[in-house]
Amino acid sequence: MPDPRVLPFPTSPGEARPAARLPLTVRGLGFVADGTRILDGIDLDLTDNRLTVIMGPNGAGKSVLLKLLHGLLPPSAGRILWGGRELDRHTRQRQAMVFQKPVLFRRSVRANLQFAVNLKKSPEATDLLSILMDDLHLNDLADRPARLLSGGEQQRLALARALLLTPDILFLDEPCANLDPASVLLIEETLHKARAGGTKVLLVTHDLHQARRLAEDVVFLHRGRLTEHSDADSYFDAPASPEARAYLAGQILL
Numbered sequence: 101m102p103d104p105r106v107l108p109f110p111t112s113p114g115e116a117r118p119a120a121r122l123p124l125t126v127r128g129l130g131f132v133a134d135g136t137r138i139l140d141g142i143d144l145d146l147t148d149n150r151l152t153v154i155m156g157p158n159g160a161g162k163s164v165l166l167k168l169l170h171g172l173l174p175p176s177a178g179r180i181l182w183g184g185r186e187l188d189r190h191t192r193q194r195q196a197m198v199f200q201k202p203v204l205f206r207r208s209v210r211a212n213l214q215f216a217v218n219l220k221k222s223p224e225a226t227d228l229l230s231i232l233m234d235d236l237h238l239n240d241l242a243d244r245p246a247r248l249l250s251g252g253e254q255q256r257l258a259l260a261r262a263l264l265l266t267p268d269i270l271f272l273d274e275p276c277a278n279l280d281p282a283s284v285l286l287i288e289e290t291l292h293k294a295r296a297g298g299t300k301v302l303l304v305t306h307d308l309h310q311a312r313r314l315a316e317d318v319v320f321l322h323r324g325r326l327t328e329h330s331d332a333d334s335y336f337d338a339p340a341s342p343e344a345r346a347y348l349a350g351q352i353l354l
C-alpha cells in the first residue's frame with residue numbers, strides 16, 4: 101500500500117539520506133554585474149537528497165545563486181556541475197523553480213496545470229495532477245483565471261505546476277513571503293512530501309521558523325560569500341561562522 105503522504109515520484113524506499121538524483125558540485129563560482137562582485141569563490145557540494153535551506157541577509161546573493169544554478173544567469177567565474185556535467189537542456193528539464201512572484205500563464209488554473217501535464221506526456225502525470233490539486237486545495241479554483249488569484253493561491257498553483265514536472269531539483273525563492281499561515285502549511289507539507297518522494301529541494305527563506313521546520317542542512321551566504329554549510333541542527337544550535345551567529349541573533353550585518 102503506497103504511503104499517501106508521499107507524492108508518487110520514483111524513490112528509493114528506506115533510505116534516510118539517499119543520494120541526490122542530480123548531485124551538484126560548485127567550484128569557484130563568481131558573478132559580477134556592472135563591475136560589482138555579487139558572488140565570489142563559492143564552493144558547494146549538494147550530493148544527497150536532504151532539504152537544503154539557503155539563508156543570509158538581504159543582498160547576500162541568494163537569489164542570484166539560485167538563478168546561476170538553474171541557468172537563468174551565466175557565471176562570471178567558476179563551474180557548476182550537475183551529475184558531473186555542465187548544465188544542458190536535458191538537465192534543465194530535470195529542474196523546476198518557484199519564484200517569490202509566481203510566473204503564470206494568462207489562462208485558467210486548470211490550463212496552467214494541464215500545460216505541465218502535457219509536457220510530461222506520462223500517464224502518471226494525470227494521477228499526480230489530481231493529488232496535487234487535492235493537496236494544495238486547487239479544485240475549487242480550477243476554472244478561475246490564474247492571474248486573478250490571490251498571492252497565496254497563485255503560489256500554491258505555481259508549486260503544483262512545478263511538481264507536475266516531477267523535478268529532480270526544485271528551487272524555491274522565498275515562496276511563502278506574504279502568505280497566510282494556512283497557505284504556508286499547505287506549501288510546507290507539500291515540500292515534505294516532495295522531498296520524501298525523492299525531489300531535492302533548495303529553498304531560500306528569511307523565515308527562521310520555516311527554516312527550522314524544513315531545513316535538513318543550511319547554506320549561509322554573506323556579502324556574496326558562502327561562510328557556512330552545516331547540518332540544520334548544528335547551524336541553529338551552534339553556527340560555526342560569526343556571520344551566521346550574528347544573523348541568527350537578529351543583528352544587522354554589514
Ligand SMILES: Nc1ncnc2c1ncn2[C@@H]1O[C@H](COP(=O)(O)OP(=O)(O)OP(=O)(O)O)[C@@H](O)[C@H]1O
Nearest residue numbers: 133134138156157158159160161162163164165173
Ligand atoms: N541580474 C542582476 N544583475 C546585476 N545585479 C544583480 C542582479 N540580480 C541581483 N543583483 C544584485 O546582486 C545583489 C544580490 O542580490 P540577490 O537578489 O541575490 O540578494 P538576496 O540575497 O536574494 O537578497 P534578498 O534577501 O533581499 O532577496 C544585490 O545587490 C542585487 O541588486
